[in-house]
Amino acid sequence: MAEAPALQTARCKLALLLPDNAHLLLAYRQRNAAHLSSWEPTRDPDDGTLEEACQRAAAKSAQAFSDGLAVHFIATDPQSGAMVAGCNFTNIVRGIFQACHLGYSVDHAWQGQGLMQEVVQAGIAYMFGSRGLHRIMANHMPSNVRSEKLLRALGFEREGYARAYLKIAGQWEDHVLTALVNPQN
Numbered sequence: 001m002a003e004a005p006a007l008q009t010a011r012c013k014l015a016l017l018l019p020d021n022a023h024l025l026l027a028y029r030q031r032n033a034a035h036l037s038s039w040e041p042t043r044d045p046d047d048g049t050l051e052e053a054c055q056r057a058a059a060k061s062a063q064a065f066s067d068g069l070a071v072h073f074i075a076t077d078p079q080s081g082a083m084v085a086g087c088n089f090t091n092i093v094r095g096i097f098q099a100c101h102l103g104y105s106v107d108h109a110w111q112g113q114g115l116m117q118e119v120v121q122a123g124i125a126y127m128f129g130s131r132g133l134h135r136i137m138a139n140h141m142p143s144n145v146r147s148e149k150l151l152r153a154l155g156f157e158r159e160g161y162a163r164a165y166l167k168i169a170g171q172w173e174d175h176v177l178t179a180l181v182n183p184q185n
Helices: 019-031 050-066 115-129 145-153
Strands: 006-008 013-016 071-076 083-093 099-106 135-140 157-168 171-181
Touching (some): 006 115, 013 050, 019 050, 019 071, 019 083, 071 115, 083 115, 099 115, 135 145
Antiparallel strands (some): 071 083, 083 099, 157 171
């Protein structure tokens, strides 16, 4: 596996989600189950316990990073060591596209404090700089005003609207399609 990135922002540390830190993801998901439920897919009961699902997610994260297909960051608070946000760059495509998709979430206790922007900015800098990508795409539900504002603040531009794009919380939801192009590449 390539060396796992470790990034520092003003308020947190970003590290790759790996099996060794899956317990941080588990605690994050337990703490934020209600907060994130409106924005995430319904968990499949066949995935087993939440603990098993987090262990599998961490193992898949490590493999996807090794294969060059994704970078799943967890952001931790340096004081407590707790995961406070997640920032994922998935579906990395090379060749003539050089692009990926961005996904993110923030702990309910940190919402509205600018932390998500700080974390995503660090992740974007890594993906554009160290990984050499040209384009990052991010999509949000029209009702998710916080995501819309975040993406706009980060420089993402609206490129379209997709009806019934993703199944979120058990319902097919429309999404606004946005993208950010690497100004250096």
